[in-house]
Every structure is written in structure tokens, then in C-alpha cells.
Amino acid sequence: MCRLLFIVLVTCGPLFAAPKPNFILIFADDQGYEDIGCYGSPMIKTPNLDRLAKEGMRFTDFYAQPICGPSRAALMTGCYPLRVAERANLKNIHPHLHSKEITLAEVLKTQGYATGCFGKWDLGKHSQRDFHRDLQPNDQGFDSFFGTPTSNDGFVDLYRNRERIEEKAPMATLTKVYTDEAIKFIRQHKEGPFFVYLPHTMPHTRLAASKQFAGKSPRGLYGDVIEEIDFSVGRIVEAVKALKLEEKTYLFYTSDNGPWLVKNKGFVDGDQAPHHGGSAGPLRSGKVSTWEGGVRVPAIAWAPGRVPAGSVCSKLATTMDLLPTFAKLAGAKIPEDRVIDGEDISHLFEGKFDRADPEKAYFYYFLTHLQGVRQGNWKLVLARPENPRWLGPHAKNRHIHPRDDGAIEEAQLFDLERDLGEGNNVAKQHPGVVKKLRALAESARKDIGDHNRVGKNMRFFDPQEKRPEVPNTPWVKR
Numbered sequence: 001m002c003r004l005l006f007i008v009l010v011t012c013g014p015l016f017a018a019p020k021p022n023f024i025l026i027f028a029d030d031q032g033y034e035d036i037g038c039y040g041s042p043m044i045k046t047p048n049l050d051r052l053a054k055e056g057m058r059f060t061d062f063y064a065q066p067i068c069g070p071s072r073a074a075l076m077t078g079c080y081p082l083r084v085a086e087r088a089n090l091k092n093i094h095p096h097l098h099s100k101e102i103t104l105a106e107v108l109k110t111q112g113y114a115t116g117c118f119g120k121w122d123l124g125k126h127s128q129r130d131f132h133r134d135l136q137p138n139d140q141g142f143d144s145f146f147g148t149p150t151s152n153d154g155f156v157d158l159y160r161n162r163e164r165i166e167e168k169a170p171m172a173t174l175t176k177v178y179t180d181e182a183i184k185f186i187r188q189h190k191e192g193p194f195f196v197y198l199p200h201t202m203p204h205t206r207l208a209a210s211k212q213f214a215g216k217s218p219r220g221l222y223g224d225v226i227e228e229i230d231f232s233v234g235r236i237v238e239a240v241k242a243l244k245l246e247e248k249t250y251l252f253y254t255s256d257n258g259p260w261l262v263k264n265k266g267f268v269d270g271d272q273a274p275h276h277g278g279s280a281g282p283l284r285s286g287k288v289s290t291w292e293g294g295v296r297v298p299a300i301a302w303a304p305g306r307v308p309a310g311s312v313c314s315k316l317a318t319t320m321d322l323l324p325t326f327a328k329l330a331g332a333k334i335p336e337d338r339v340i341d342g343e344d345i346s347h348l349f350e351g352k353f354d355r356a357d358p359e360k361a362y363f364y365y366f367l368t369h370l371q372g373v374r375q376g377n378w379k380l381v382l383a384r385p386e387n388p389r390w391l392g393p394h395a396k397n398r399h400i401h402p403r404d405d406g407a408i409e410e411a412q413l414f415d416l417e418r419d420l421g422e423g424n425n426v427a428k429q430h431p432g433v434v435k436k437l438r439a440l441a442e443s444a445r446k447d448i449g450d451h452n453r454v455g456k457n458m459r460f461f462d463p464q465e466k467r468p469e470v471p472n473t474p475w476v477k478r
Contacts (some may be wrong), residue, residue: 032259034281048234056302069094071256078323078342085459105141171208220273261286267401288399290364380437392475
């Protein structure tokens with residue numbers, strides 16, 4: 001009898017497996033490294049995000065990409081944006097993500113996940129009206145979409161799935177309505193598993209906050225916007241707890257890039273009420289740059305009982321790691337027919353920092369240009385000319401202070417553990433480190449590519465006469 005029971009239990013084992021976890025991924029737009037209380041903000045109040053960090057994990061060395069569209073491409077595919085395929089085999093400033101690319105949503109759907117996107121997409125052309133209708137969230141693995149095709153630079157049209165439901169919607173209510181829709185989706189799919197992707201429009205300018213928050217923060221309108229996003233996070237967590245889903249859910253919060261300093265007088269970190277951009281705090285520069293302030297972003301993981309409370313992770317991690325990590329936690333396979341740059345960091349979520357790969361590298365790409373590499377605490381900034389023509393509209397960077405946009409005559413080396421502000425070039429003192437990082441950079445050029453070469457594992461899915469030798473960009477005439 002006992003043996004029979006054992007056989008039955010072994011045979012039916014999978015029936016007793018733990019339920020697949022839910023995932024909530026909240027992606028702020030242009031929120032700087034220091035724009036959260038637990039990251040040092042002196043004026044902006046973020047009690048809900050601070051509580052998540054206290055109950056979960058705060059990452060100190062988490063990386064995105066320098067600008068909106070590329071950052072979303074990296075997040076959705078687990079790959080450097082230069083590697084991923086785009087429509088017509090072009091490399092655009094904001095990627096037109098090819099339909100044959102495999103997104104995080106598509107990976108999770110293989111395991112029965114309900115998938116919903118609520119907010120800014122920006123992967124089917126950077127335009128509110130002239131965008132690819134067949135490269136929107138519903139075409140890239142999301143069952144439900146409520147949001148807008150791209151940024152709120154001028155106005156925002158709102159869509160429910162493929163139907164435009166509101167033209168030039170009020171900016172002030174966007175954070176609230178995205179959150180309302182996300183919570184509705186969570187309630188509808190409470191039996192799980194579900195994946196909620198909440199890419200907020202804010203605090204990308206134009207800024208606006210609802211009446212409940214407008215005029216309340218001493219940091220001005222920008223502070224109002226961040227505090228409303230924080231309130232939104234609190235609402236999401238309350239909904240999860242009300243449905244008793246906290247022990248089945250992973251929530252991850254981060255930003256797509258650093259702060260938009262062009263919105264602050266003198267390109268300084270935002271620390272005054274009139275400033276409409278954020279703050280990178282101790283980091284150098286901001287959005288649209290590969291200095292630390294442009295790509296190192298706040299990141300918080302929360303999963304009661306699985307992510308250690310009050311933990312701080314100083315290991316190198318990136319948005320590209322979320323696809324393989326969520327896949328591992330969901331029991332899904334990552335694509336095997338292509339290179340995926342991200343790696344499973346579920347061990348970091350568990351607080352097992354000793355298992356982090358000491359050889360892990362991060363490559364600082366700006367559009368098609370490889371500008372640096374980090375490994376361990378060392379960052380090598382590669383030489384580059386002033387106003388490189390291959391950056392097209394961004395050859396002269398009008399978004400950051402001129403001192404951060406000049407030529408780099410010789411490679412510069414920084415010890416980020418001692419020099420977060422990247423002010424002390426120690427290349428001459430550490431020639432061996434420079435040599436090692438140069439070799440890493442060259443390996444990336446061969447594999448992924450650079451402005452003047454196509455990497456062997458860059459992807460092209462549309463027909464063409466021959467594989468190009470250099471990235472084909474619409475702003476550079478060949």
C-alpha cells in the first residue's frame with residue numbers, strides 16, 4: 001500500500017507543483033537615480049517605494065539604456081538594442097521592433113500567462129499618429145493593451161487594444177488611468193498567472209499631475225508627478241494584498257533611463273521647484289548619455305518570502321536580465337535560436353550575491369555607437385571624436401551639459417566604487433585593466449556591432465541583397 005502511494009505521488013507530482021508566480025513590472029520614464037527617497041532624494045516623498053525597498057531589495061548598480069525606445073527594446077527582448085532586428089533592417093533612434101523578435105510577454109505566454117500592457121509602448125515608431133499599426137503591444141505578445149503609442153512630447157492619444165478611444169487625452173490623469181486599468185486586469189486574472197507591464201508616460205515631459213497631487217511637492221511639478229507615481233505603486237500593492245496574491249507575485253520597479261537634464265536650467269540635477277527634469281544624484285550627466293547618470297537607474301524588487309527584506313544588491317544587473325529571470329521563475333524557456341544578452345539573476349533576487357558572475361560585463365551603447373564597457377568596479381570610456389556624424393541628430397548632444405559632450409581623446413578609466421561621479425581618470429595607473437576592457441569592447445564589436453561594423457550576431461529578418469557591413473541608419477547617407 002505504501003509503495004502504491006509512493007508511485008501515485010511520484011506520478012502525480014507535477015499536480016502538486018507550486019503555482020507559477022505573477023509578475024508586475026513598473027517602468028517609469030526619465031526618472032533619475034536620486035528621485036526616490038530610499039535613493040537619497042531630499043525633497044520628493046516616496047513612502048510606497050521606500051516601503052517596497054524596506055520589504056524587498058534595492059539595487060545600486062542596475063542599468064538600462066540611454067534613451068526611451070532602445071531601453072524598451074532591451075527590456076522586452078533581453079538584448080542590446082543594436083542586436084535586435086527592426087523592420088526593413090534599419091536601425092532607428094527608437095527601434096521599430098521586428099515582429100519576429102520574441103518579447104518577454106511572448107515568453108511568458110508559453111506558460112499560460114495572461115499578459116497586459118498599460119502605458120507607453122514606443123516600439124513601433126516614435127509618433128502618436130504615424131506609427132506601425134501592426135507593431136503594437138497586441139502584435140508583440142500582449143493580450144490586453146491600454147495606453148499610447150509613444151511619448152507625450154506634444155499630446156497623447158489613448159488606445160484600448162487596436163482602437164483609439166481618446167484623442168489628445170488629459171496628461172494629468174494618465175498615471176491614474178493606467179493604474180486603474182492595471183488593477184482591473186489584476187482582479188480579472190487573480191487566479192493567475194499574469195504579467196502586468198506598466199510603462200508610465202511620466203515623468204517624461206510634458207509633465208502633469210492630477211488635482212490630488214498638483215502643487216503639493218516642494219520639488220514643484222516634477223515632485224508632484226513622482227509622488228503620484230509612488231501613490232500608484234501603493235495602489236498596485238494594496239490590490240495585490242487585498243487579493244492575497246503577495247506571496248505569489250514579484251513586483252519590479254525601475255526607470256527607462258536617467259533624468260532629462262535639458263529640462264533644468266544649466267543642465268544641472270533637478271533640485272529646485274522650477275526644474276522639470278530629475279536628478280542623478282552622485283552620478284555624472286543624465287539621459288541621452290552613457291555617463292552613469294544616463295543609464296544607471298533606480299530598481300526595486302519586492303516579493304515577500306522570496307526576496308529578502310531590507311536587502312541591498314550592489315552586483316551588476318540590467319533590464320536585459322529580466323526576461324531570462326522571469327522565464328526561469330515561470331518555468332519558461334528563453335529563445336534558443338538567437339543570442340540573448342541578459343542572464344538569469346534569480347539568485348540575486350534570493351540574496352545569493354556570492355553567486356553573481358564576477359566576469360559579467362555591461363556595454364555602454366548609445367544608438368549604434370559603443371562608447372564604453374564596465375566589468376566589476378571598472379568602467380572604460382572609449383575614445384570618440386566630438387560630434388560623431390554617425391549619431392545623426394544626436395551628433396551634438398543638446399540634452400546634457402557641454403562638458404559631458406566633448407571629444408574623448410584617449411580612453412578613460414574610472415573606478416566606480418571610489419569615483420561614482422567619473423571625475424578621476426586612472427587609465428595610466430592601471431594599464432592592465434585598460435587592456436582587458438579594450439579586449440571586452442572588441443568582443444562586443446565583433447558580436448553585437450558598432451557604428452562602423454555589423455556584429456556577427458546582429459539580427460536581420462527582412463529580405464535584403466546581402467548582409468550589410470555597417471548598421472543602416474536613416475540619418476546617415478552611405
